Amino acid sequence: MTWSDGVTESTQRPQTRPTQLPYLPPHLRNKYNNGAISSMPTSSLNDDYANNNANSYGFTTESTQLPLGRGGRGYGHRGRGGGRGGRGRFHQTQEQDPYNIASKFGELEVNVDDDSPESTNFAAYEDIPVEVSGSEVPSPASSFEEIDLGESLNRNIKRCKYVKPTPIQRHAIPIALAGRDLMACAQTGSGKTAAFCFPIIHAILKLNRLSKPGRVAFPLALILSPTRELACQIYEEAKKFAYQTRVRVVVAYGGAPIVHQLHNLEKGVDILVATPGRLVDMIERAKVSLSMIKCLALDEADRMLDMGFEPQIRKIVQQMDMPPCGSRQTMFFSATFPDEIQRLASDFLSNYIFLSVGRVGSSTDLIAQRVEFVPNMDKRNHLMNLLRGQEANGTNGKHALTLIFVETKRGADALEHWLSLNGFPAIAIHGDKVQMERERALKSFKSGYTPILVATDVASRGLDVPHVAHVINFDLPKDIDDYVHRIGRTGRAGKSGLATAFFSDQNVPLAKALVELLQEANQEVPLWLNDYAKRASNIVGGGRARRFGGSKFGGYDFRRDAQYEIENDPYSSTYGSFDGTTSSYDLSHTNSYAATGVDSYSTGSYGHEFSHETVEASGWD
DNA sequence: AAAAAAC
Numbered sequence: 305m306t307w308s309d310g311v312t313e314s315t316q317r318p319q320t321r322p323t324q325l326p327y328l329p330p331h332l333r334n335k336y337n338n339g340a341i342s343s344m345p346t347s348s349l350n351d352d353y354a355n356n357n358a359n360s361y362g363f364t365t366e367s368t369q370l371p372l373g374r375g376g377r378g379y380g381h382r383g384r385g386g387g388r389g390g391r392g393r394f395h396q397t398q399e400q401d402p403y404n405i406a407s408k409f410g411e412l413e414v415n416v417d418d419d420s421p422e423s424t425n426f427a428a429y430e431d432i433p434v435e436v437s438g439s440e441v442p443s444p445a446s447s448f449e450e451i452d453l454g455e456s457l458n459r460n461i462k463r464c465k466y467v468k469p470t471p472i473q474r475h476a477i478p479i480a481l482a483g484r485d486l487m488a489c490a491q492t493g494s495g496k497t498a499a500f501c502f503p504i505i506h507a508i509l510k511l512n513r514l515s516k517p518g519r520v521a522f523p524l525a526l527i528l529s530p531t532r533e534l535a536c537q538i539y540e541e542a543k544k545f546a547y548q549t550r551v552r553v554v555v556a557y558g559g560a561p562i563v564h565q566l567h568n569l570e571k572g573v574d575i576l577v578a579t580p581g582r583l584v585d586m587i588e589r590a591k592v593s594l595s596m597i598k599c600l601a602l603d604e605a606d607r608m609l610d611m612g613f614e615p616q617i618r619k620i621v622q623q624m625d626m627p628p629c630g631s632r633q634t635m636f637f638s639a640t641f642p643d644e645i646q647r648l649a650s651d652f653l654s655n656y657i658f659l660s661v662g663r664v665g666s667s668t669d670l671i672a673q674r675v676e677f678v679p680n681m682d683k684r685n686h687l688m689n690l691l692r693g694q695e696a697n698g699t700n701g702k703h704a705l706t707l708i709f710v711e712t713k714r715g716a717d718a719l720e721h722w723l724s725l726n727g728f729p730a731i732a733i734h735g736d737k738v739q740m741e742r743e744r745a746l747k748s749f750k751s752g753y754t755p756i757l758v759a760t761d762v763a764s765r766g767l768d769v770p771h772v773a774h775v776i777n778f779d780l781p782k783d784i785d786d787y788v789h790r791i792g793r794t795g796r797a798g799k800s801g802l803a804t805a806f807f808s809d810q811n812v813p814l815a816k817a818l819v820e821l822l823q824e825a826n827q828e829v830p831l832w833l834n835d836y837a838k839r840a841s842n843i844v845g846g847g848r849a850r851r852f853g854g855s856k857f858g859g860y861d862f863r864r865d866a867q868y869e870i871e872n873d874p875y876s877s878t879y880g881s882f883d884g885t886t887s888s889y890d891l892s893h894t895n896s897y898a899a900t901g902v903d904s905y906s907t908g909s910y911g912h913e914f915s916h917e918t919v920e921a922s923g924w925d
Numbered sequence: 926a927a928a929a930a931a932c
Contacts, residue, residue, distance in 0.1 A: 530929065558931050581931040588931095612929060712927060735929055761928050782927085 432471045433662030437861045441657055442478040445469065451477055453506045456549045461502075464544060470495035472661045476635075477503055485656035486635040487605075487649060487861075491792065494661065496637045497541045500527070500601045501575075505542075507599060507633075508551050508574050515552060521569040522596040523554075523576035526626075528617070530607040532557040532579055532739065533746070534766035538603060539577040551575060556592075558582045559739030566591055580608075580616040587624050594626040598633060600652075604765050605636035606645045606785065614648060621652055630654040639792065640785040646862035658861035670795035671775075671803050673827045675818065678806040683778060684722060686806065690776065691728055691756070704773035705749060708758045709790050711779035719778065720758045730756035733763055764790045777805040784817035812836050 434444075445451045448461050448469055469477065472490040479486050480503030490496045504525045508514070515522055527542070529535040539555035546553050554573040556565045558581050565582070569591060576583075576592070586592040600621065602608045608617050626632065629652055636649050650656070678686045687708070694706070710716050713734040720732035731754040733745040742762070749757040750769055757763070758778075764786055772794045781787050787805075794801030805818075815836035822829045 532930080562932085579930060581929090583931090585931045607929080610929090612927095616930070764928095786928095 434471055434475055435660045435662075435861075436475060436657060437863070438484075438657030439655065442482045442484070444474045445478050446474060451481070453477075453481075453502055454509060456509070457502060457506060457545070460545055460547055460549070463547070464498075466498070470499075472496050472659075473499045473502075475659050475661070476500070479657050479659065480504075480633070480635060481506065483507075483633055485633060485653040487641065487646065487653065487656050487658045488635065488637045489639065489641050489660040490637065491639045491661075497538055497603070498545065500603075500635050500637060501538075501542045501545045504575060504599050504601065505546050505549060505551050509549060511598065514550055515572040515574050517570055517572045519570065520590060521554075521573045521576070521592045523573045523592065523594070524596055525575045525599040525601070526583075526594065526597050527575065527577045527601045527603065528583070528608060528620070529557075529577065529579055529766070530604045530613060531762060531766060532559055533742075533762075534603065535577050535579050537766060537768065542575055542577060546575065553577065556582045556586060558585075559742075562586075580613060580620060583620060584616060587620070594620070594624050597626050599635070600626070600632055601635045601637065603637050605638040605649060606641050607638070607765060609645050609648045617652075640788055641860075642785060643862040650863075658863070660860065671791050671801045671825075673791065673803045673805070673822055673825060675805045675807050675822070675830055675833055677830075677832055678808060680808050680810070683806050683808070684719075687719075687723075687776065687778060688726060690804065691723075694774070703752070703771045704755070705752065705769065705771050706756045706774045706776065707749075707763070707769070707772050707793050708756065708776045708778050709764065709781070710758060710760065711781075713760055715779065716758045716760055723756060723758070728756055729754040730758055732758040734760040735762050761786060761790075763793070767793060769793065773801060775801065775803045777803070780805055780807060780811045780814055780818075782814065784814060784821060787814075787818070788821070807833065812839075815839075 446469075448458065448466065451469070452458070453461070472488065472494050473496075476486060476488050476490075476496070476499040480500060488496065488499070490499075504527075508524050511524065513524075515524065527538055529538055535555055535557045539553060542553045551574045552572050553575045554565070554568045554577070556569070556576060556578040558579060562582070562585070566586070569576075569586070578586075583592065587594065602617070607613065620626065634653050634656070636653070641649075676686070691706070694704070708719065708730075710719055713736045716732040716734045720730050723730035731745045731748050733742050733749075737745065745754075745757065746763075746767075746769070748754045752771070757769075761781065764781075775791050775794045777787065777790060781790065791801075791803035794803060807815075807818075811818075815833055819829050819833055819837040822833075
């Protein structure tokens with residue numbers, strides 16, 4: 305992870321940096337001058353460069369300190385990040401793939417930009433199913449030129465080597481530029497960070513009222529994240545996009561000394577990226593005021609509004625000095641968006657547009673999912689056999705990392721210990737570890753030094769680790785959405801991935817939703833699991849279809865199913881996008897929006913998917 | 926019953 309090594313470690317113990325450097329696989333070291341990062345000098349990627357770069361960051365993390373443009377060193381943050389590895393499914397491999405690792409595999413569809421813009425992949429691109437609903441939806445844009453974010457942003461888009469907007473960007477950016485509120489479903493890695501960062505930066509530039517230094521910071525935009533690591537990831541992205549715009553981006557999160565963050569705030573902040581706890585702390589210390597907020601963005605929004613987070617979010621958004629709903633712009637982004645969370649989110653939104661980008665080319669299409677019945681008692685032995693099998697196959701090591709999810713922090717430590725005892729190089733990450741340990745664990749895993757990471761759900765969302773070949777749900781999560789996010793850690797960079805779940809009798813409540821998910825992803829459903837699902841369906845109502853409308857869309861506008869609630873709900877005004885004519889909201893027709901002044905459209909086909917020749921390359925067969 | 930997120 306990138307978030308604190310440059311900030312604290314390198315300033316406190318700069319002499320230790322060399323051993324802390326992100327590992328760069330030997331076979332990749334001399335391959336950086338190809339394709340999209342052609343401007344990058346090969347020499348800039350040797351260890352010396354990384355070393356210098358890391359040191360040069362110090363804790364001066366403001367955007368203007370980036371070495372971009374000097375010898376084309378630029379955007380990768382290579383010295384610290386170790387490469388966050390994009391999924392490479394779209395044309396923006398570089399967005400999360402500073403090393404351009406994806407293209408190194410030579411088996412990706414993503415670099416079509418380089419030579420043949422008209423290649424067939426563009427056709428697939430157009431076919432990604434998109435669903436939009438809401439009133440007066442701005443038209444999608446097919447190119448960045450068409451969007452025209454202004455000179456400096458256009459320059460940064462070019463620097464990022466973004467050639468064409470991804471589907472989520474094509475739709476979300478015009479919506480955001482129009483100042484509309486937005487609820488967007490899109491897989492991580494599909495460019496959603498850029499989808500909200502570009503419009504935010506554009507809006508701030510247009511305001512022409514950049515923040516000044518001062519004892520109290522008045523950010524114009526706030527981006528919230530559920531984990532510290534994700535906050536840092538967004539921060540790094542936003543910094544790239546804001547390069548040389550004089551828009552200042554600052555990050556605030558717990559577990560790290562607050563003084564550095566406060567110092568950065570005092571220098572002025574336009575965009576604040578934060579985790580909730582630290583932000584509340586800063587507001588209560590009167591170091592930050594939200595009174596100038598023009599735009600609020602929540603990433604992994606469904607997590608931000610779940611039981612644990614909702615009060616904090618409510619506090620930040622409704623009980624501090626943030627301008628009320630309607631006089632600010634609010635955007636929610638997530639890969640999964642259950643009904644009940646949509647309902648909560650609508651409290652914070654005004655006349656919003658719902659946008660869902662299909663899953664083509666994202667997680668479930670590239671991931672082979674297996675579910676095995678394993679009683680709790682047998683889990684360790686079963687895991688051992690699995691790992692031994694990988695060893696025998698050669699399908700482990702630096703480029704086939706294994707991520708094991710467990711339910712509890714204690715369980716993570718215990719399993720790490722047990723694996724280590726049995727000769728498997730494993731390390732655990734969870735929220736009881738201090739930040740330094742979390743970071744070290746992640747780095748050790750990313751580098752392949754410990755190719756097995758045992759994790760709690762701290763690692764289930766937003767975490768970008770390249771080369772995760774296998775996700776093992778040692779303990780299955782209670783919530784199917786968590787499962788979706790977890791397995792989304794593999795199948796990255798266009799490579800296929802494997803997800804194995806240990807299903808025990810404690811997971812019966814999950815059976816139905818799991819079966820539906822497997823079916824949706826064209827995965828084989830074990831007979832015994834089907835039996836559980838049938839039996840469980842009597843006990844546990846609903847399932848995935850309820851939330852996802854049985855489609856391949858990543859989400860489904862809950863307002864479509866909300867007729868009676870609209871009629872009876874005292875908060876029905878929050879559904880203002882339906883023009884108040886709720887009674888004419890006819891659910892019997894899919895296209896009923898048109899009749900009620902609510903526009904809705906779908907594009908693309910369900911059947912078309914990227915073709916990947918990478919399945920056999922994964923080594924899991 | 927658990928995880929995450931402030932000091």
